[in-house]
Amino acid sequence: MAAPPTRLDNRIVLHFDYDCFYASAFEVEQPVLKSLPLAVQQKQIVVTCNYEARRRGLRKLQLISEAKKVCPDVIIVLGEDLTKFRDASKDLYLYLRSFVWGDRVERLGFDELFLDVSDMIEYNVDVLNRNDLENSFFHLDRHDPTIGFAYDATRFHGPTFPPDSEIVSDRLSAAAWSEAETLHIKLLVASHLAGYLRRQLEHQKGYTATVGISTCKAVSKLTGNVHKPNNQTTLLAPYDARENGPESNVIRFLDSHDIQKIPGIGSKLARSLKDHLLNSGRGLDSADGAPPTDNKTTVRDVRLFPGMGPVLLEKILGGPGSPKGIGIRIWNLIHGVDDSEVLEARDFPTQISIEDSYRQLETFEEVRRELIALATSLIRRMRIDLTEKTEVEDQTADSKTDHSLNPKTRWLAHPRTLRLSTRPRPPANSSGVRTYSINRASRSAPLPQYVFNLEENMDALGERLVHDLVIPMFRKLHPEKSGWNLSLLNVAVTNMVESAGEQKRSSGRDIKRMFQQQETILKEWKVPELDSAQPDIDLPVYEDSTWEESDEDEAIPSVICRICSAPIPHFAQAAHEVYHSAPD
Ligand code: TTP
Ligand code: MG
Numbered sequence: 001m002a003a004p005p006t007r008l009d010n011r012i013v014l015h016f017d018y019d020c021f022y023a024s025a026f027e028v029e030q031p032v033l034k035s036l037p038l039a040v041q042q043k044q045i046v047v048t049c050n051y052e053a054r055r056r057g058l059r060k061l062q063l064i065s066e067a068k069k070v071c072p073d074v075i076i077v078l079g080e081d082l083t084k085f086r087d088a089s090k091d092l093y094l095y096l097r098s099f100v101w102g103d104r105v106e107r108l109g110f111d112e113l114f115l116d117v118s119d120m121i122e123y124n125v126d127v128l129n130r131n132d133l134e135n136s137f138f139h140l141d142r143h144d145p146t147i148g149f150a151y152d153a154t155r156f157h158g159p160t161f162p163p164d165s166e167i168v169s170d171r172l173s174a175a176a177w178s179e180a181e182t183l184h185i186k187l188l189v190a191s192h193l194a195g196y197l198r199r200q201l202e203h204q205k206g207y208t209a210t211v212g213i214s215t216c217k218a219v220s221k222l223t224g225n226v227h228k229p230n231n232q233t234t235l236l237a238p239y240d241a242r243e244n245g246p247e248s249n250v251i252r253f254l255d256s257h258d259i260q261k262i263p264g265i266g267s268k269l270a271r272s273l274k275d276h277l278l279n280s281g282r283g284l285d286s287a288d289g290a291p292p293t294d295n296k297t298t299v300r301d302v303r304l305f306p307g308m309g310p311v312l313l314e315k316i317l318g319g320p321g322s323p324k325g326i327g328i329r330i331w332n333l334i335h336g337v338d339d340s341e342v343l344e345a346r347d348f349p350t351q352i353s354i355e356d357s358y359r360q361l362e363t364f365e366e367v368r369r370e371l372i373a374l375a376t377s378l379i380r381r382m383r384i385d386l387t388e389k390t391e392v393e394d395q396t397a398d399s400k401t402d403h404s405l406n407p408k409t410r411w412l413a414h415p416r417t418l419r420l421s422t423r424p425r426p427p428a429n430s431s432g433v434r435t436y437s438i439n440r441a442s443r444s445a446p447l448p449q450y451v452f453n454l455e456e457n458m459d460a461l462g463e464r465l466v467h468d469l470v471i472p473m474f475r476k477l478h479p480e481k482s483g484w485n486l487s488l489l490n491v492a493v494t495n496m497v498e499s500a501g502e503q504k505r506s507s508g509r510d511i512k513r514m515f516q517q518q519e520t521i522l523k524e525w526k527v528p529e530l531d532s533a534q535p536d537i538d539l540p541v542y543e544d545s546t547w548e549e550s551d552e553d554e555a556i557p558s559v560i561c562r563i564c565s566a567p568i569p570h571f572a573q574a575a576h577e578v579y580h581s582a583p584d
Contacts, residue, residue, distance in 0.1 A: 002309025005332045007215075007240055012190045013342060014115040014197075015212040015220040016096065019229035021111035022079050023050040025088045028206040037071050039064075040079035047079055051229055083377075085110055087384060092205060097345050099140060099197060104342040106217075114217050116342035117193060121186050128153055128189070138192055149196050156188050157195035158232040161223060161253055183237040187213060191234040198232065215239065218263040218338035219250060239336065250336035255300035262299060264333050269317055269326075273302055276316045280305075299334050348386050348413045353492030354378045355421075361486040371420075371470050374491045376462030379451060382493060383458070386413050409454055415493035418447040418465075420473045423488035440488070443473040447493055 018024060022040040027033045027050065037053035039046040046067050049058045056071045067074055079085070089110040096113060097105040101123075104116035124138055136153040139145060151157070194211045202208050211232035212224025219235060226233040241248040254262070260270035274297045302308065314327025323329075332338065354377050361367060387409045421442035448468065451461055470491065478484050 002311070002331065004241075004335050005328075005337045007335075007337055011116060011118045011215050012121045012186050013214060013217055013220045014117055014190065014194050015217070015224050016113040016115065016197075016209045017211075017221075017224055017228075018092065018111040019208045019210060020048050020050045020054075021088075021207075022048045022085055023053075024207050025084050026077050028088070029084075031206075033075065037074045039067055039074050039076050041076050042079050049074075083380075086381075088207075090385065092201065092207060095205060096197060096201065099200075101142070103345045105345040106343045112221075114220070114342045115197075117190060120193065121190050124189050124193075125182075125185050128185070138189070138196065149192075151192040151196075153188065153192070156234055156236075157191040158234065159227045160191075160234045160236050161226055162236065162249060181237065183215070183239065187234050187237060191232065194232045194234075198230075202230075214250075214336075216336070216338035217340055217342060218333055219254075219336045221263045222257065222261070223253070251303075254334065254336050255298060255303070257299050259297050259299055259302050259334075262333055264338065265330065269330065270297070272317055273297065277301060277305060303334050347388070348496060348498075350496055351415070351492055351494040352378065352381050352385055353419075353490055354381060355488060355490035357488045358486060361489070362483060364482065367474065367484075367486070367489070368466065368471065370489055371466045371474070371491070372463050374489060375465045375470060376458050378491050378493065379458050379461050379465070382415070382451070383409075383454070386415070386496075387411050387454070411452055411499050413496040413498050414452060415447055415496050417444050417493065417495040418469060418473075419444045419490075419492045419494055420470055420477065421488075421490040421492070422474070422477055422484075422486050424478075425485045425487040440490070441477050442490075443477050444494075445469055445473055 023033075023038050026038060026040070034050070035052060037050070037056050037058065039049040039053055039058060041047070041064055044064050046058060046060065046062045046064060048060050049062075049067070053067075053071060053074060056074075058067050058071055058074065062070075064076065067076075089107070093105070093107055093113060096115065097103070100115050100117060101119045102116065106114045108114065120140075123142055127139065128136055133153040136151050137148055138151055139148045141147040190213050194213050198209055198211060208230040210224050210228045210230065212220040212222065212226075213232065213234040214220040214223050223233050223235045235253055236249050239248055239250045241251065258270075259265055259273055260267060265273075277297055305312075310327040310331040312327070313330045314325075317326045317330060354374050356370065356374065358370070361370065390408050390410055419442055421440040423440045448465070450456070451465060453461070
């Protein structure tokens, strides 16, 4: 068997997953809902429900009809308009980002975030006083030693994996300070930062999150899943097995997972690995004496399979269409080594697109009406995603000492291009069966300056844009007078040019004032520590996707539905399949 990969554990990564995110967005607006069973409906499906509803037997991706049977007093809210969730997602992202030094904060879909907190942790480990660990102080701003929070560095905050380690309860021994134990200390300090951020998120924004703490994206994401919701888990050192020493906690943690649960190993790769292990005549009893079943092939089954290593993995998974170096990447992943960096945050997306799909869209009047609706929501989206509120001193204030602040909105970036895309529905073939097309036709044009006028009403701007520009583009795409039978319309702005002016957000820019405000608000809070049982919930499929790389609206990696050709976010695939199989 090949040697395990070399591990470079010099980073600390936190993975945030907001609890029952869509449901929380409603609860924040109406706190009374928190104690009631609440389900969010899209089509005929519960896309998510709060934990009170889960306690009463409801599940994500359940049919609404079933949910009503299981819990007749469930409160159902409609979640098809994503505006609320997008706005919340952006707000929480900017909030958490404001704490992190170095700006490595990456969004994964709407409700997950990776934070690379290596710099903050290194700094805070350096300033620990070994003689008084109980009264440690976590510095959130390296330029102002008064900003931060007190904590007890003799123990971890929140649960760990493995649980009840002796190190958790014992005071740190002198040996723990040796080079080999640096990781242990870093993780311990990071567990307190995670606890602090979770409390802030809850008290300042009303959202709870589940956090995983480790040294890379893939492992921190999986680790968080151990204690859900409203909790956190730190994957303890050592991460490397030592001769005659303790075993690696990463290996121990990953080994029991189904191979498909490893972030970065999707269902297709998992299928190939399972097939190989099942079909290969040898080594079926490689791991623990039992052959891997079709239902569950664990990381351990794969890792200990005879001859396993990057070369065999490349043979199994490589080939046309698969990314280069897949063998080594998967070999690394099953050892908990994920080199992918937490990407640097951006102030704005590279494009914004708004679309809708239709069963029937045939007359010009229908098209015009839909285009106006899409253009108006595009402008709304631009105002949210591409502007920021700056605070300027009020020059009209009577006294020079009165520094009252007026919020002023400025554009962070100006998209230069407007794009219209449509997807015509192909005609039925001779046997009356329609083939489904994923082909879009598009046309681009320079975006007129007037859309940046923040004083103008958005409906008026949307209408003007459609008449001036979008309808002529549509006519070029579809010169026929009628009968287009469109299944999709999409309007997008692209080609972003960053506005001149203020430099990119630097770490801790606003933290001082923010912290002072929080101090005042938090004075009366006694922070509760909630530990809850772990529900059995599947993770959404992990894909490397970022705000800036995504080609679709926001960072939702999508696949095209085979039945209706709509682009479906990966995490919603299962729900979408249920939707097609559900009665109308
Ligand atoms: P999840 O993180 O999977 O779910 P959640 O945040 O609601 O619950 P948990 O506490 O288990 O993390 O997905 C985030 C949001 O994405 C969720 O609130 C609703 C939405 N979503 C869909 O629209 N379709 C889906 O199939 C799933 C799973 C989620
Ligand atoms: Mg979530």
